[in-house]
Amino acid sequence: MGRYEVDTWYYSPYPAEYQSSSLYVCERCFKYMKTRDALHAHCAVCNLWHPPGDEIYRHNTEPLVASTTNPPTATTSSESYLAPDGRRALSLFEVNGKKNPVYCQNICLLAKLFLDHKTLCYDVASFYFYVLCEFDVASGYRVFGYFSKESPNTHTMSCLLVLPQHQKKRYGRLLISLAYLLARKTRFIGTPERPLSDLGYVSFLSYWTKAVCEELQATHPKGITIHDLCHRTCIRRGDVLVVLRNLGLVTASAIDAHDVCVNGGATEAKNDGVNDRDLIAAKDVSLLRHHIEQHTHPLDIEVDVQNLRWRCALPPHNLR
Numbered sequence: 061m062g063r064y065e066v067d068t069w070y071y072s073p074y075p076a077e078y079q080s081s082s083l084y085v086c087e088r089c090f091k092y093m094k095t096r097d098a099l100h101a102h103c104a105v106c107n108l109w110h111p112p113g114d115e116i117y118r119h120n121t122e123p124l125v126a127s128t129t130n131p132p133t134a135t136t137s138s139e140s141y142l143a144p145d146g147r148r149a150l151s152l153f154e155v156n157g158k159k160n161p162v163y164c165q166n167i168c169l170l171a172k173l174f175l176d177h178k179t180l181c182y183d184v185a186s187f188y189f190y191v192l193c194e195f196d197v198a199s200g201y202r203v204f205g206y207f208s209k210e211s212p213n214t215h216t217m218s219c220l221l222v223l224p225q226h227q228k229k230r231y232g233r234l235l236i237s238l239a240y241l242l243a244r245k246t247r248f249i250g251t252p253e254r255p256l257s258d259l260g261y262v263s264f265l266s267y268w269t270k271a272v273c274e275e276l277q278a279t280h281p282k283g284i285t286i287h288d289l290c291h292r293t294c295i296r297r298g299d300v301l302v303v304l305r306n307l308g309l310v311t312a313s314a315i316d317a318h319d320v321c322v323n324g325g326a327t328e329a330k331n332d333g334v335n336d337r338d339l340i341a342a343k344d345v346s347l348l349r350h351h352i353e354q355h356t357h358p359l360d361i362e363v364d365v366q367n368l369r370w371r372c373a374l375p376p377h378n379l380r
């Protein structure tokens with residue numbers, strides 16, 4: 061794939077004639093081929109400049125001023141995309157599975173090679189794909205990962221992949237942050253679709269912990285209700301309670317991330333001894349600071365709503 065040779069981890073339902081020891085995949089459109097020569101011939105004519113959708117978020121470059129459905133012109137293809145400090149220039153594209161089924165099927169087939177629990181590969185019409193790209197002048201837009209969301213809006217995200225050759229850059233955390241940024245934009249209180257891999261759960265728990273601690277810190281010492289925590293972070297009640305239990309701020313024993321409030325969204329009191337309208341306050345603000353630092357990595361990219369140009373195409377589910 062591109063200049064990378066990547067070992068795969070799981071079976072993916074590529075057509076039978078492509079089930080072999082090596083598969084050659086275009087890093088722009090994810091078309092798959094049997095031979096290196098076929099890949100070279102394809103790359104010479106593949107003109108997909110960026111994922112086939114709207115650029116909805118841009119980081120470390122000039123702020124977006126309009127949707128870029130069309131490929132950038134020559135005047136926008138060079139230095140204007142590079143950050144002044146030389147850091148990574150990133151873009152998120154929204155791709156409609158109904159309008160671009162082949163692209164979305166191809167990215168799903170590729171993702172399945174690296175995701176154990178993924179089942180969706182061909183039936184992509186009811187999904188939107190949010191594709192993260194890094195931009196540089198020499199290569200243009202290169203896909204590093206994506207997350208998907210089902211329509212209607214039932215989960216914060218359905219599936220997340222960072223391509224193996226681009227891992228350890230904290231792009232998984234960035235994709236989670238972007239998914240919750242979209243959720244906050246539509247006031248959708250939710251959770252990722254289950255099952256989560258062990259690594260996926262650790263990544264989400266880290267994000268939830270930091271987000272909840274930041275809200276508790278901002279409202280210290282007055283405190284904040286679970287109801288308001290859910291609404292401000294757009295993290296569902298069950299996930300917020302797991303964090304609060306880890307912090308020792310609620311003691312209900314029935315809380316479990318996998319079986320509490322599995323439908324997400326609801327934030328009223330449940331039969332678990334926790335009242336959503338009671339104020340939750342951390343006594344020790346330095347402990348909150350410690351948790352926030354513990355769940356912050358130097359490579360993390362803070363998302364900024366100012367960089368988002370997006371109108372949600374998904375029907376609202378639990379808009380309040």
Ligand SMILES: [Zn+2]
Binds near residue numbers: 086089106
């Ligand atoms: Zn291609």
